[in-house]
Amino acid sequence: MDIEKIRNFSIIAHIDHGKSTMADRLLEYTGTIEKRQMREQVLDTMDLERERGITIKAQAIRMEYQGYELNLIDTPGHVDFSYEVSRSLAACEGALLLVDASQGIEAQTLANAYLAINHNLVIIPIINKIDLPNAEPEKVLIELKNVFGIDKEDVIMASAKEGIGIAEILDAIIKKVPPPKGSNDAPLQALIFDSHYDVYRGVIAYIRVVNGIMRPGTEIRMMGSGTDYEAIEIGTLKLGLQPKTELGSGEVGYLISGVRNVRESRVGDTVTYSRNPAESALPGYQPIKPMVFCGFYPVNSGDFEHMKDALLKLQLNDAALTYETETSAALGFGFRCGFLGLLHLEIVQERLEREYGLDLVATAPSVVYKIIKTDKSEELIDNPSSFPNPVEIESIEEPFLKLTVFTPSEYVGKIMELSIDKRGEFKGMEYLDPTRVMLTFDIPLSEVISEFHDLLKSCSRGYASMDYEFIGYKPSDLVKMDILLNQEPVDALSIIVHREKAYYKGKLLAEKLKEVLPRHQFEVPIQASIGNKVIARETKPAMRKNVLAKCYGGDITRKRKLLEKQKEGKKRMKRIGSVDVPQEAFMAVLKLGS
Amino acid sequence: MTAGPPDHRTSRPKDLKAYKPMGLYIHIPFCKKKCNYCDFVSYAGKEDMIDGYIEKLINEIHCSDLGLRISDLNTVFFGGGTPTLLPPKHFENIISTLIRHWKLDIGHSEISIEANPGTADLARLKALRSLGINRLSIGVQSFNDRHLKTLGRIHDSNDIFRFYDDARSAGFENINLDLIFALPGQTLDEWKKDIETAINLKPDHLSTYSLQIEEGTPLWDMTKNERITHYALRVTSEETEAAMFEYAIETLAANGYHHYEISNFSRPGFECRHNLNYWKMGDWLGVGAGAHSHVDGKRWSNTEKIEEYIHGSSPTPHASEQKKEALFMGLRLLEGLPAEKFDGFEAEVEDLMKDGLLENEKGRVKLTRRGLFLGNLVFEKFV
Known part of the structure; x- marks a missing residue:
């Protein structure tokens, strides 16, 4: 494929702003999927995703349109998975920024848009759902101008549901998103932006070739972990896997290499050839660090082995999930599990209960505390029950977040009250337009992981949205x-x-x-x-x-x-x-x- | 010898020695109005089906292959519903069938009927008595008109007194009063008054049940339905309920009533033979819609739907664990059960004795006073 004819892009949006429907419409319009094959929201394949209406695992799909190869790389839509979002964006040159015509810019619109801007992606702003009776596209245009400096004439008016604006969007992708830069002659560098475990084929890594050409049958190396594998099969992604003999620079596809669990082919890692390796890995790789921990205990102690097996299977497909056995005097044998956030925790719990039929007790989620002891040594503790004796503790630090809240201005008072009650420190307030406000706070993660989101929703009648990022540890006066x-x-x-x-x-x-x-x-x-x-x-x-x-x-x-x-x-x-x-x-x- | 669900063939038991006393339960599922707490097989507004129903009922009695056993039939119980809604001619039909077909001995049998105040006048009560019905169980439930309304009863307290007097005038010498306590909003003093009023009537037998609020009944919606945030009525606290039960036990005993089963009290010699047969896991046959049978270690029940019953439908067999059932049924009687019946359950009995729920008195294992209040903790060990 001529690299000049490749376009790699994502769709970014706040939850429920119509990302999945937009993806469906693009696939349909480009003839990638026949209308009759179309299951609604093709890209969300896990049952849980469909039910909760959120995309947990990213996926990618190739479309052919007017002689171009368009790779749509889907991103997870929840803040718990922001690292995965960032890796997906790293595989793209452009992003469709979708904003709901009646809701306007929300917290994750902003968070995802900034991620895209930081990756130097070309942004194609789209106001979606303009067919809704309560759509206010004029208002959203003002917000886009105030928040991102986007001009009115660059914005595409669309309704994915009604198929309005789809041709315009595809044209914009071809005209505005630049082709990938990269050289087929350079040593191989391919970014893993997602991977999933398949019972029959082992781990299927989703990759974007940045430099060089990937061919099957050669020895490859995961640069982050330093381990070598054989590239057994490569190919491109349509609705299924399409094996190919090579993937050139700029192309998006998959790699099967005999890796047995997703932790060995981590999202963000760089694949190169063992023999002629690239000098350095692609930037931005981070080992995944769980932020929230809790204990899972089988109600019936005889289910311990069954639970262990279930966690092992879930982990095959979930690199962010960690677990180790733990014993509680009260609950017996169980597992201390680590998660990216509360949603991630809930999803794992639900899957254990639903897919594996386990009755389990989940203990209250905890963050990782940093204990500075009187002997100046430091200890990281993710379980309240293993807190040291108070006399050995000199001070305790806990993780803090920068919390961003978007809300209609009438709820500012209540949200301030809530955030301060949750030990938040007010940092700033900005008006997006005369009626909508962005508030920022520094707030302990421990306060956010319980029921903060529910409370925020209830004190703003569901209008406020939030997003957060980890900013570091700060001392707090905590007791067990x-x-x-x-x-x-x-x-x-x-x-x-x-x-x-x-x-x-x-x-x-x-x-x-x-x-x-x-x-x-x-x-x-x-x-x-x-x-x-x-x-x-x-x-x-x-x-x-x-x-x-x-x-x-x-x-x-x-x-x-x-x-x-x-x-x-x-x-x-x-x-x-x-x-x-x-x-x-x-x-x-x-x-x-x- | 076998006697599963009657299959409408006449297979005669071969072993004629194995005669056991037999009880017959006859269900009459008609009511003028369904009460707010009622979760039983009873229907209002289906009176037009009575004739067809009775015809089918008599047919069921005829067809039962237990004919030979029935010479030992010693109790009959007409339950409901409201059996007294039926015209006496139907009872005449049923009872004469029993006499002819099953050799019912009216002189020596206990023949009970349930009745609701106001559903029969003196003449009808006299007619029932003259047919040989010798025990009347009156659904009083409460003497407090406010609580009677809550329960959705169709009578008031005056109806009860009148009905009771009529029953005595009609010649009923064995009368039971059913009372319910722990009614929503009921105070301990109101319950005390109910008990005292009942004692003043000098009934021969008293049953005191604590109200069970079942899902799907109007009373559930009034008190427990989670979708309704402001209940019209408050459920009685467990503490008050216990105090009410305690009061009934003490007061009835002080007035000469024999507390022989968790909820049942009687003048000596007036224990309900039909119910004793249940608790002692004797054999009983139930006829009519929703009726349950237990014969020779097998249990089954008829369809609960009147229409289905009339048109003919086969009974549903129930899984039965004789030994365990005999234990949790038998322990309801205050006399308890012989200790040897508990073989295989020694550990459970020991634990329950340690908890002060069971005691062994002269070789009989029985509920303690505490156990009477917490019987379910005992019974659940035997399911």
Whole structure:
């Protein structure tokens, strides 16, 4: 393929601004997919993606149009996966910036657009959904001007749903997006921008050849990990894999090399030839660092091996997921798992439950704390239960984010209140237009991973959107709060809280636990403590009456069913000491801010 | 010897020695109005089906292949629904069928009927009594008119007194009153008053049930439906419910009533034989829509739909674990069960004794006072 005829681009947008529908329409218009083959939103293949309407895994597809080769590289749409977004963008020269005509610019519009600008991509601004009755394209034009300095005449008006503006978009891709730069004569450098595990073929890496020519049957090297493999098969991506004998500079395609799990062909890594390697890897590679941790425990301890197997399988396809076995005095054997963010956590949990049929207890998510000890040594801790003794701690640091919130101006007051309540430090406010505002805060990650997003949505009637990036560690006055049920500490319920909020949270947590714990034959004291000091106490009263009424007309079956249901309910709870604790108790920790 | 669901063939049991006492339950699924808490097989507004239903019922009695066993039939129970809605001619038909076909001995059998106040006048009560029905179970539920309204009952307290007097005048010498406690919004004092009023009537038998609010009933929506945020009614706390039960036990005992089953009290000698047969896992046959049977270790039930029942549908067999069922049913009786019946469950019994829920008294394992309140914790060990 003549490199001058190649265009590599992405579509970037805030969630729900119509990215997947736009991709569908482009594939249809270019005849890549026949209309009758079209399943809605072809690029989202995981069930969960369809259900949640978000794109978790990036994919790529090649279109042929007017003699050009157009590679659409899909990007994940959620902030948890921003590193993956950045790698996808690194494989492109242009990006379609999609903005919903009724919603305007939102937090992820901005975040993704800046990522694209930082990668020197040509931006093609598109106002989508102009067919909607509440569309206000004029207003969005003003926002685009104010925020990005985009001129009115550069913006394409479109409706992916109605097929409006599609030809114009394709023309713009050909005319405005530059062809890739790169030389077939240079040593091979190919960027892995995504990969996925296939049961039959092993890992399929999605690559963009930057320099050189990739051919199958040669020995290749992953420059980040330094390991060598054989390039077994390469090719391009249509709806399936199309094997090819070579991929030249600028081309996008796939590589199968006998790699057995996605961690060995990491997103962002550079592929080169073992024999004639490139001098350096492509810039921007980062090993993935999980930001949020929690414990997953099988409710039924006999499921431990099954869970291990399930995590192993999920990890084949999810380089960002980490896990190691951990033991909790309260919950027994389980796994400490690391995630990119809360959404990532929820997705993994849901898949374990749904695809692998596991009943599991998830402990409250935690961030990684940096403990500076009195002997000046540093320790990173991602589990409240492994916090050192307070006397050994000199200070504690926690990860902070730069949080960006977009909102109609009438909700500014409430959002300020919420953010400050969550220990956010106000950094700035900018008007996008007279009615819309961008707020920025520095805020601890630990406050954002619980229910911040839900609270933000509810205090702005769903209008505010947010995005964040990690900015580093800062000292905080934190303490570990333990929970005791019937005098026994339950390690899995320990949380790290800010000292000033400890009393309030202790009281709230004790009250919630009282609500969700079932009555037992005895009274169950519920205590929150810091060190040896009890800061809150509630008591779950003993069960007083629990007996079936009459056996109506000799219907024993009905009676049995009731008793069986009661027995089943108990089985789903985790017995800790002498107390049966339902899953809701562990979730209660999550919902402490409302 | 086998006796599974009747298959409308007449296969005669070969082993005639194995006669056991037999109870017969007859279900009458008609009501004037369905009560707000009712989750039983009963229908309002289907009175036009009564004739067809009774015809089918008599047919079912005729067709049962248990004919030979019935010489030991010693209890009959007309339950509902509201059996007293039926004209007496239907009872005449049924009872004469039982006498002819199943050799029912009216003089020595307990023949009960459930009745709701206001659904039969003196003449009808007299007619029922004259047919040999000798035990009347009145669905009082409460003497408090406000609570009767909540429950959706069609009668008020005056109807109860009148009905009770009529029943006595008609010659019923064995009368039970059903009472329900832990009604939404009911205070302990109101319940005390219900118990005292009941005792003043001097019934021969009293049943006191705590209200079960079942999903799908109007009362559920009034109290527990999570989609409704402002409930019209407040559910009784577990503490109050326990205090109500405690009061019933103490007061009825002090007034000479024998507490013989978790929810049942009687003057000595007036224990309900039909129900005792359930708790002792004897054999019983249920006829009519939704009726359950237990014969020779097998259990089955009829369809709950009247239309299906009339047009003919085969009974549904139920999985049965005789031994365990005998334990959780038998433990409902205050006399308990002989300790040897618990072989294989020694560990469970030991744990429950440690928890103070069971005790062994002279070789019988029975619920403790505490166990009466927390019976489900005991019973669940035997399912």
